[in-house]
Amino acid sequence: MTDQTPAPLLKDILGPQALITIADAGTAASPRFDRQAFLAAATDGLDALSIMERVRHIAGALQPALPADYRAALAIVRAMAPKLTHGFQAVAITEFVARYGLGDFTASMAALADLTRFGTAEFAIRPFLAQDAGRTLAVMEAWSRDQDAHVRRLASEGCRPRLPWAARVPALKADPARGAPILETLKADPSLYVRKSVANHLNDIAKDRPDWVLDRLGTWPADEPQTAWIIRHALRTLIKAGDPRALALIGVRHGAAVDLQRFTVAPQTVRLGDTITLTADLRSISPGDQRLVVDYRIHYARAGGKTAAKVFKLKTFDLAAGVDANLSIRQTIRDFSTRRHHLGRHDVELIINGETMARTAFDVAPAS
Incomplete structure (x- = not known):
């Protein structure tokens, strides 16, 4: 029998038990923390809220539980952080700084640098960027x-122009490259955690100013392993779009010298929950080795006969002269919150370099 238990909701990370954990942390941090006031305010209306709405709701509930003096309250909030058990609990208390700390820049910046170690302060820094981008970016550059x-x-992630779930910052929207000094400092960072943020930041900028990103990355040392990793991941949107300059920066020639012998999808008729298999057989007709970036693009059927295309990675590899390659990938056709399938024909393209x-x-057919 198939397990029909629904998957837990993301918002439940900040459910009733999380509120108790935060209340316990406040009680342990200071006798001035009003546990009853916090739980009453935090519980009220919680069920109807999404995950980020809960973050803001909990920040508001902390206010009546803490001293009226901001710095006194901030000391308690900072003492609470090590006692929390989940990163999103820490995100909720960083939001207290975002909501109530805009008038005390110095103390709030120090608090966010401390609190980000327990979750992330990437959302809480956004109101400070909106209020004074220059002053805040200067602190982040030091970070x-x-x-x-x-x-x-936090220095990179907090000023991403298109940070998911976060409010847009007018100064970064007008000039998404204002964080460039931060990216330059971090371009060979030893931490993968940091490098992923730098790559995502650059990928954000590439959606608005592709030439700026390509010009900038063209000056970075591609022979440095950490930097080369960032370059590859930062260019993923442009590579999927087949941009010749982006491909060149990762050592790939636009277009490929191959003889494509087969490209198929099976089965050709599916229902939601079924899995398709894409298969491609090709042979190199290049006189030398070549690097191939192989992707596929599905044109999803939409209402009214329209389509929406999405590119997926298949494989990146080196192919020697005259050698065959047999490629295959499976994909389950199922709905997501960000993608719902419609009945009808779905065209698929094979893209090489x-x-x-x-x-x-x-074709996606009705359920039987």
Whole structure:
């Protein structure tokens, strides 16, 4: 029998038990923390809220439980952080700084650098950037040289132009490259945690200013392993789009010298929950070795006969002269919160080094 138990909701990370944990942390941190006031305010209306709404709701509930003096309250909040048991609990208390600390810049910056070690302060820094981008970016640039990887990551992640779940910052929207000094400092960071943020930050900028990103990364040392990792991941959107300059920066020639012998999808008719298999057989006709970046693009059927395309990675590899390659990948056709399937024809393209080499299709049929 199939397990029909629904998956837990993300918002439940900040459910009733999390509120008790935060209350316990406050009680342990200071006798001035009003546990009853916090739980009453935090519990009220919680069920109807999403995960980020709960973050803001909990921050508001902390206010009546803490001293009226901001710095006194901040000392308690900082003492609470080590006693929390989940990163999102720490995100909720960093939001207290974002909501009530804009008038005390120095103390709030020090608190966010401390609190980010227990969850992340990437959301809490955004109101400070919106209020005074220049002053806040100067502090974040100093953070980019901190010994703690969590603080260095905050320097990059906090000023990402398109940070998910976060409010847009007008100054970064107008000029998404304002964090460039931070990225330069972190371009060979030893921490993968930090490098992922730098790559994501650059990928954000590439969606608005691709030439700026390509020009900048063209000056970075591609022979440095940490920097080369960032370059590859920062260019992923441009590579999926087949941008010749992006491909060149990762050592790939636009277009490929291959003879494509087969590209198929099976089965050609599926229902939600079924899995398709894409298969491609090709042979190198290049006189020398070549690096191949192989992707596939599915044109999802939409209402009214429209389509929406999405590119997926298949494989990146080196192919020797005259050698065959047999590629295969499976993908389950199921709905997500960000993608819902419609009945009908779904065209599929095979893309090699930025060029469409072949097409096939499958149909999504009604459930039987």
